[in-house]
Amino acid sequence: MTSGGDAGVGGLTEALRRFADERDWGQFHTPKNLAMALAGEVGELLAELQWLTPEESATVMADPEAGGRVRAEIGDVMIYLVRLADVLGIDLVEAATDKLADSARRYPVERARGSAAKAPDA
Amino acid sequence: MTSGGDAGVGGLTEALRRFADERDWGQFHTPKNLAMALAGEVGELLAELQWLTPEESATVMADPEAGGRVRAEIGDVMIYLVRLADVLGIDLVEAATDKLADSARRYPVERARGSAAKAPDA
Amino acid sequence: MTSGGDAGVGGLTEALRRFADERDWGQFHTPKNLAMALAGEVGELLAELQWLTPEESATVMADPEAGGRVRAEIGDVMIYLVRLADVLGIDLVEAATDKLADSARRYPVERARGSAAKAPDA
Amino acid sequence: MTSGGDAGVGGLTEALRRFADERDWGQFHTPKNLAMALAGEVGELLAELQWLTPEESATVMADPEAGGRVRAEIGDVMIYLVRLADVLGIDLVEAATDKLADSARRYPVERARGSAAKAPDA
Secondary structure (H helix, E strand, O other), X not given: OOOOOOOHHHHHHHHHHHHHHHOOOHHHOOHHHHHHHHHHHHHHHHHXXXXXXXXXXXXXXXXXXXXXXXXXXXXXXXXXXXHHXXXXXXXXXXXHHXXXXXXXXXXXXXXXXXXXXXXXXX | OOOOOOOHHHHHHHHXXXXXXXXXXXXXXXXXXXXXXXXXXXXXXXXHHOOOOHHHHHOHHHOHHHHHHHHHHHHHHHHHHHHHHXXXXXXXXXXXXXXXXXXXXXXXXXXXXXXXXXXXOO | OOOOOOOHHHHHHHHHHHXXXXXOOHHHOOHHXXXXXXXXXXXXXXHHXXXXXXXXXXOHHHOHHHHHHXXXXXXXXXXXXXXXXXXXXXXXXXXXXXXXXXXXXXXXXXXXXXXXXXXXXX | OXXXXXXXXXXXXXXXXXXXXXXXXXXXXXXXXXXXXXXXXXXXXXXXXXXOOHHHHHOHHHOHHHHHHHHHHHHHHHHHHHHHHHHHOOOHHHHHHHHHHHHHHHOOHHHHOOOOOOOOOO
């Protein structure tokens, strides 16, 4: 899955900024508050998967109802992550790319193969 | 902040897929496991902000050390979110955009102004 | 606040075990699943506090409605924590007491006074 | 596992209050901050279990090293939960017991048997 021909993270960042501005919600959107909101949404996502086996979780999207809820929760998580990165002035894709480069150094292919000690960030 | 001229979420998705494949880590990357890893990283992010006031959190990036840790944690959160969306076959930006459209309907500007009952997703 | 004349954590542990047994829910109560459920409930608790200032959060119990929701979420978190400790064979109060003793060594009063670097566990 | 002949949650509550007072940490221990710290510790607990299968998680205590880490994280979670309940003036065992009574009403044995839709709190 790649994000379509749309404006990607940059466009979403702009849309969320406008959404907050129009409602005068910027006052609530401190990094501390947004990080809590992000964690709250991740909690809702976990709740969708908590009683599933790992195998069941791998096919959750085949069920329109459960799959729809998972997609909505993932959307919420992304919303708060993008908004948080924006108020902090962090480029989300760049931060992730830098972290991945770190991980590649710390987990060279030959040593890490097949053992998920802690991956990919640890 | 908009993500640069890079490949955006799509490019990151590909890079993470390759990273996992090379290490044979796909076997560990069930949605259930990845959601836990995502929550673990969000927990580390919260730990960076937990004793700060909301005002202090707003200037955390001015401190190179604390700011660097926050950026790294945000990168980790994004890594697992992108990877999770990929194994579920969800377009992250699209899922967030759809959810934002929902929120716009549920929180019309005139009524939501200045009151962050629950925003922007609730 | 101390727990009343009741059986405390031990009594609650027994009640939760009976509750799960009667419903044949033991099969779902692996440590992995219970840890996710615990995190999900903590997410709901965060959602109650996310838009409050720290000062507002300190008086949240004065509002019967918000206070009732916070108390219910705290109850849910305790339920899953007690259940998780039970299936792992961990004595919850003992584990916390041991950890506190560690912290007392790592944060001697004279040095830690007034600076919440990371406390009380870090 | 029942907590030993010790003072239980009440004794732990007192010990944590004294610990915070001696270090003048009460100023940092708002409900908002403590809820974030609680979530941070739960994140560390999840990290210990994230790559394990549910079956592996059920025997994690048999490994002295991993089991010791899990026990320490559980202790940290309990520390912040007890502290949070204390500053909110909530009796932890009572709140959980009340919530369990609710769940017993919502999930009557005959209907809930063997199906963990969402349990025991949902």
